[in-house]
Amino acid sequence: MPFAQGTRGFVRPLPMTDEQMESIVLLTKQKVGTAGAEAGSMFDIGDVLEVLEGPFKGLQGPVLELGEGGEGLTLALTVMGRDTPVELPARHVAKI
Numbered sequence: 001m002p003f004a005q006g007t008r009g010f011v012r013p014l015p016m017t018d019e020q021m022e023s024i025v026l027l028t029k030q031k032v033g034t035a036g037a038e039a040g041s042m043f044d045i046g047d048v049l050e051v052l053e054g055p056f057k058g059l060q061g062p063v064l065e066l067g068e069g070g071e072g073l074t075l076a077l078t079v080m081g082r083d084t085p086v087e088l089p090a091r092h093v094a095k096i
Contacts (some may be wrong), residue, residue, distance in 0.1 A: 043094075049075060049093040056086060060096060 005050045027069065043063055056077055064085055065074040075093070077086045 019086065043073060048096050049073075050078070050096050051088065051093055051094070052086070053092040055069075056088070061086075 043066065044062050045066065047063045048060060049063060051057050056079075059077045059079075061075040061077040061083075064076050065071055067073055067090075068089070070090060072087055072089050073093070074085050074087050076083045078084070079086070
């Protein structure tokens, strides 16, 4: 068996303390993107925004709809020569 020889690539895990485990659990309970939610309330329908992250990065378009709680919004982006409504998180866009 060629895979049974040696230990190259094998990492033996080390035990974690209860405090380390609790700090990881607390990180999983934190809400991500709270700054983007606050920023979403700054946008109004008709504002022209630029996409900063994701597959539509660099595209610009007006706001068509605001999502509930200011966490998301819908922009009209020109995709393949046509205006297309695209839903994005508010943290992925900025005013021009």
